[in-house]
Amino acid sequence: MRTHGWGGDPPETDAEATARIIAAAVECLRAPDAGADLAKVAVRLGITRQTVYRYFPSRDALFAAVAAERAEALVARLAAHLTHFSDPREALVEAMLHCVRMLPTDPLLSFIARPGRADALITTPDAPELTLDVLNRLPVDLGHLDVTQRALLAEHMVRLLQSLLLDEATGQREDCDLRRFLHACLDHHLAGQTIHS
Known part of the structure; x- marks a missing residue:
């Protein structure tokens, strides 16, 4: 697992990375300019969209996890x-x-x-x-x-x-x-x- 980004505090496991991405997606949805946007999720975490895609292959996959x-x-x-x-x-x-x-x-x-x-x-x-x-x-x-x-x-x-x-x-x-x-x-x-x- 790569450790670049993450606001200087990279996750220790894939499970932690997944949980943090889901949490960031929820925060984005709560924000005044809410939107189901992978770019916003990536920016909030200090990572690239490619990093998000490493854990969730599509926008639908990420927001299906949020829905679950x-x-x-x-x-x-x-x-x-x-x-x-x-x-x-x-x-x-x-x-x-x-x-x-x-x-x-x-x-x-x-x-x-x-x-x-x-x-x-x-x-x-x-x-x-x-x-x-x-x-x-x-x-x-x-x-x-x-x-x-x-x-x-x-x-x-x-x-x-x-x-x-x-x-x-x-x-x-x-x-x-x-x-x-x-x-x-x-x-x-x-x-x-x-x-x-």
């Missing part, structure tokens, strides 16, 4: 929001609506889905897997769905999020309108699920 680290906070926020919904269909729609409204405005998660930007992280091949991980940790009763059915549901959810979040007009739609649309798209996945009153 922030997933805990996202799951906690969604879980708290869903505590009042016993019907799994209502819970799924509310989870989706919460993401549509929250992701573009959270500085540490907005790079996942930036309205009008086709290069957002949500469009990468790993997005369905990340969505499935979040879905499996939510307090939503999906007990009757097998592994394949859950994966299909997660992919359907992320594809819907892609289309809604990348369309700048979504921000002007009423919540009740979006709920109707999301129910029409997702309810069939839970057609056999018992609804609790």
Whole structure:
């Protein structure tokens, strides 16, 4: 491992270097001129972009790591929001609506889905897997769905999020309108699920 740069304090291991790059990316996202920019991350650490690429082969790889680290906070926020919904269909729609409204405005998660930007992280091949991980940790009763059915549901959810979040007009739609649309798209996945009153 090369030790040039790093503000005169090079990491001792690759794991430390990786952690410091992720931390710098989070700091960049918190900054007033926030942006998912590898050059800004490199400058903050006193290293070159080539050094960042040594640990993360692409911008998407770095910010996927940031998203994975922030997933805990996202799951906690969604879980708290869903505590009042016993019907799994209502819970799924509310989870989706919460993401549509929250992701573009959270500085540490907005790079996942930036309205009008086709290069957002949500469009990468790993997005369905990340969505499935979040879905499996939510307090939503999906007990009757097998592994394949859950994966299909997660992919359907992320594809819907892609289309809604990348369309700048979504921000002007009423919540009740979006709920109707999301129910029409997702309810069939839970057609056999018992609804609790």
